[in-house]
Amino acid sequence: MMKIENIGVVFNPGTPDENRALRDVSLDVNRGDFVTVIGSNGAGKTTLYNIIAGTYAPTEGKISIRDIDVTKSPEFRRARYIGRIFQNPLLGTAGKMSLEDNMVICHKKGYKGLSISLNNKLREYFRERLRELDMGLENRLKDNVEQFSGGQRQALTLLMAVLSEPDILLLDEHTAALDPRNAEIVMNLTRSFAERYNLTVMMITHNMGHAIEYGNRLLMMDSGEIVLDIGAQEKSRLTIDQIVQRFRDIKKKELANDQLLLHV
Ligand SMILES: Nc1ncnc2c1ncn2[C@@H]1O[C@H](COP(=O)(O)OP(=O)(O)OP(=O)(O)O)[C@@H](O)[C@H]1O
Numbered sequence: 403m404m405k406i407e408n409i410g411v412v413f414n415p416g417t418p419d420e421n422r423a424l425r426d427v428s429l430d431v432n433r434g435d436f437v438t439v440i441g442s443n444g445a446g447k448t449t450l451y452n453i454i455a456g457t458y459a460p461t462e463g464k465i466s467i468r469d470i471d472v473t474k475s476p477e478f479r480r481a482r483y484i485g486r487i488f489q490n491p492l493l494g495t496a497g498k499m500s501l502e503d504n505m506v507i508c509h510k511k512g513y514k515g516l517s518i519s520l521n522n523k524l525r526e527y528f529r530e531r532l533r534e535l536d537m538g539l540e541n542r543l544k545d546n547v548e549q550f551s552g553g554q555r556q557a558l559t560l561l562m563a564v565l566s567e568p569d570i571l572l573l574d575e576h577t578a579a580l581d582p583r584n585a586e587i588v589m590n591l592t593r594s595f596a597e598r599y600n601l602t603v604m605m606i607t608h609n610m611g612h613a614i615e616y617g618n619r620l621l622m623m624d625s626g627e628i629v630l631d632i633g634a635q636e637k638s639r640l641t642i643d644q645i646v647q648r649f650r651d652i653k654k655k656e657l658a659n660d661q662l663l664l665h666v
Contacts, residue, residue, distance in 0.1 A: 505543075
């Protein structure tokens with residue numbers, strides 16, 4: 403479904419600040435895969451997302467989605483195929499707009515350009531989908547989204563991303579800013595949406611428990627490279643201690659502080 407071939411990214415080339423953020427990264431993601439992505443700060447995880455989403459063009463390499471070469475396609479063109487959810491729960495929805503207007507915008511994205519007018523049938527459809535969140539938001543269509551809690555907004559962002567039918571959903575520590583209870587709710591929704599809609603998901607997390615518990619594949623990044631790629635079978639038996647040990651083996655040194663990887 404998505405093929406990344408020999409991607410390299412160099413920031414500020416030819417200057418004293420030159421920084422190679424990705425080196426020779428290759429990755430094939432199949433439809434329906436749920437890939438968890440871990441790695442210490444500065445490993446290149448967000449840069450990889452930025453390359454997939456088209457925020458930056460890579461310095462080297464090629465990226466294709468559904469066999470279409472999108473390497474040079476700008477971010478706004480790719481946005482209709484790629485859903486992305488950030489850590490900040492305020493980023494995915496427009497706070498000053500009503501819930502129903504937010505839903506219309508994402509619904510339009512799902513319809514890939516056809517104009518949509520808000521009517522009672524569509525409102526009923528929105529209510530039906532909002533019920534899936536089990537947060538009572540189906541009764542608050544006229545409320546501005548800024549009135550909702552961070553957990554409600556992130557759950558809504560997730561639902562809206564799903565409704566726009568992305569080829570791939572990029573989750574960037576999407577529960578890290580939530581309190582534990584809301585983080586759990588949003589993680590459970592993530593899993594149930596991924597299963598129900600057979601989504602293709604990549605999820606960056608610093609929570610090793612989530613990295614193991616969720617998904618069918620685990621990638622570890624370090625110094626701009628994918629240093630571990632663990633498939634479903636091995637992943638199902640993996641423990642947090644084993645991951646930390648694998649990371650230490652790769653670094654070939656005892657980490658002074660495992661927080662470097664765990665960051666929790
Ligand atoms: N726009 C940029 N300009 C210059 N350097 C950048 C830019 N974005 C990222 N980098 C550098 O690229 C490297 C990889 O950063 P990246 O944000 O991808 O890491 P990360 O794995 O997402 O880390 P974290 O877990 O801290 O979010 C780092 O050295 C970072 O400083």
